Amino acid sequence: MNIVEQIEAVLEKGSIDTSPETRYVFRTDTTKFAGSPDVVVNVMTESEISKIVSIAAKNGIAVIARGAGTGMSGGAVPIKGGILLNFETMNKIISIDPKKKMAFVQPGVITDDLRKASREFGLYYPPDPSSSAVSTIGGNFAENAGGLHCVKYGVTARYVKGFKFVDSSGSIQKCGYYNDGNTFPGSYVMIGSEGTLGIVTEIALELIDDPPLHDVYITYHESLLNAISTVIKLKSTSISPAVIELIDKDALKAAVTYSGVTMPEGTEAVLIIKLDSYFLPELLEKEILIENIFSLLKVTSFKKAENEKEEQSFWDMRKAVSTSIKKLSSDKMNEDICVPLSNMYSFIESTRDISEKYSLKIVVYGHAGDGNLHVNILYDRNNRTESNNARLASEEVFKETIELGGTISGEHGIGLSKKNFMSLQYSKNEIAFMKKIKNAFDPDNIFNPDKIFNVTKG
Ligand SMILES: Cc1cc2nc3c(=O)[nH]c(=O)nc-3n(C[C@H](O)[C@H](O)[C@H](O)COP(=O)(O)OP(=O)(O)OC[C@H]3O[C@@H](n4cnc5c(N)ncnc54)[C@H](O)[C@@H]3O)c2cc1C
Missing domain, CATH: 3.30.465.10 (Uridine Diphospho-n-acetylenolpyruvylglucosamine Reductase; domain 3)
Structure with a gap:
């Protein structure tokens, strides 16, 4: 048979x-x-x-x-x-x-x-x-x-x-x-x-x-530094937000251009923050605390969703970012890295330098609360120089990530797309140890071969 x-x-x-x-x-x-x-x-x-x-x-x-x-x-x-x-x-x-x-x-x-x-x-x-x-x-x-x-x-x-x-x-x-x-x-x-x-x-x-109570805020910041400082401050309090999403200025521009999103003049970064709780007094206390933090840090302006429709409009804006970015170029590399919060500002500044060096637009947004950022390198796939530069820029993004104490994959995995970058993050010994685990589980290398790294049969 x-x-x-x-x-x-x-x-x-x-x-x-x-x-x-x-x-x-x-x-x-x-x-x-x-x-x-x-x-x-x-x-x-x-x-x-x-x-x-x-x-x-x-x-x-x-x-x-x-x-x-x-x-x-x-x-x-x-x-x-x-x-x-x-x-x-x-x-x-x-x-x-x-x-x-x-x-x-x-x-x-x-x-x-x-x-x-x-x-x-x-x-x-x-x-x-x-x-x-x-x-x-x-x-x-x-x-x-x-x-x-x-x-x-x-x-x-x-x-x-x-x-x-x-x-x-x-x-x-x-x-x-x-x-x-x-x-x-x-x-x-x-x-x-x-x-x-x-x-x-x-x-x-x-x-x-299921926490029955929640609030969703959108905050507008006149600088990226102010937005990231807000994230760091929020993480250091007992507020424990359920969501902290960051959208950088180029991602915002894309959303404004292609999805009709509006925001105050001069906005350089936006945060979408969700608070949740099982008890109303606790939620109200969190509201007071968070709004104090916004005023202490001189956040340009903020809005708490007053109803489900308004809340949905905040989430729609977050969604609009990824769909709008696709319209900015014929192709993009979407890298998903994590850096410690204390280095997030330096990291985003570095992506701007890399963007300038290779004359490519780099758009950043993501789950800022846990340092997980989606770095989108935009390029024209029909232009050989741009395609090549995008690859080089992507490698520099990974190097910078490691330099700043981060990791090359926050949540999307290594698979095929990042396997060539494993050695940036892991030593030979560490990779050899991972291969031993693979060999112990799968000595004939039948499960999903050539993903993460190549192995020889055990
Ligand atoms: C628009 C968009 C947004 C995304 N946002 C996020 C995000 O916020 N966070 C995030 O973590 N990821 C995100 N992802 C990535 C992706 O959705 C996740 O990695 C998800 O977990 C993959 O699930 P899947 O069912 O599509 O798996 P697949 O893509 O089908 O497979 C993924 C891996 O799982 C393995 N696998 C699947 N089933 C089994 C099984 N039964 N046994 C063993 N191995 C198995 C496959 O072999 C493969 O290696 C996003 C993707 C898209 C397209």
Whole structure:
């Protein structure tokens, strides 16, 4: 039997697709990287995944898991061909236990579907990547996704209480909650390992009580320094904002030009800040504190949303930034870095120097509260000099990030897009250690090969 026939023979509820159209659809994610899967399997059960991995292991074929394909580092791109496991068809919220405050989900559940379902029980699943309307919990697990509310509530890993995965021999491993709280040795390195160590088949997630009260502010600043000082001050108080988003002047200009956003003359930076609480007196106290900080720091002006419509207009402005930036050039490199808050101002100043050096526009915005910034280097893809300069500028951005004590990926992962920059951040020994972990989990290198780094078979 050939591979397709072998897979067909073990499928229980899933289906297989080798049509050129489907293989074309699954060739890439949101990046420019592309491959071509030999076969796409719309998986539906854990035991069929286990059998498919056994077949792949025996035949030395790559296995690539894919959620919604919203990844921004090429994680789900089948560059080595192989078997692509499409999790969109394994998308059940198995149960939500309001007493234990836990959710049990299949990997293909869409992030927002879990967030909505949790709210029906008065519970809240905080990690909210901006792609949450489309991204899957499996993809969030594999990238250890962050999001707007993660400045207060933490990223995906904080909520994972257990999971099951298929290892490289095809066996099903149970970790944490699924194994009486015990873990398969080192299993938590699976979170954020970008599908390179195993295939996750079920996840147990912690939920928290949904904070019923919140306020959303927008603040306008006449200088970037003033905006960043405000972020630092807010982080040093007990206010603990649930969201602190920063939008730099060029990102603002794009939003004003292309999305009809308006703001006071001379605005150089904007913050969108959300406060939340379980108790009204606490929220009111936070309001007084935050407004005192705004006046102490001479924030040019601020506005608290008076109703849902106004609040939505603040979020729409944040959304308008990413859509408007796309209109500024034929292409962009979207780097996602993190720097310590104390170095955020120096970092953004450096991006301006880099922008000048290479005559390229660089637009910065992002989850400023946890130092996670999206640095967009805009260029004309039909202009060879600009394309080359964009690559050089991007390398300088990473070097500057490391120089300032930061990290080359805040939340989008390494995948293919950043693997050449791993040595900027990690020593040879550190990379060798990571490769040992990969070899221990996956000695035949069948899971998502050539992502993060290249390894030789163990
Ligand atoms: C507009 C936009 C905004 C975004 N905003 C954010 C943001 O705010 N924060 C953030 O963190 N990210 C953000 N992202 C990036 C992306 O949405 C996240 O990385 C997300 O977690 C990917 O989920 P996915 O289901 O699309 O995964 P995919 O792109 O399909 O896959 C991502 C990785 O997960 C692996 N994987 C998927 N399922 C499994 C499984 N069952 N077992 C093992 N490995 C698996 C894949 O192999 C791949 O390596 C954004 C993307 C877009 C397009």
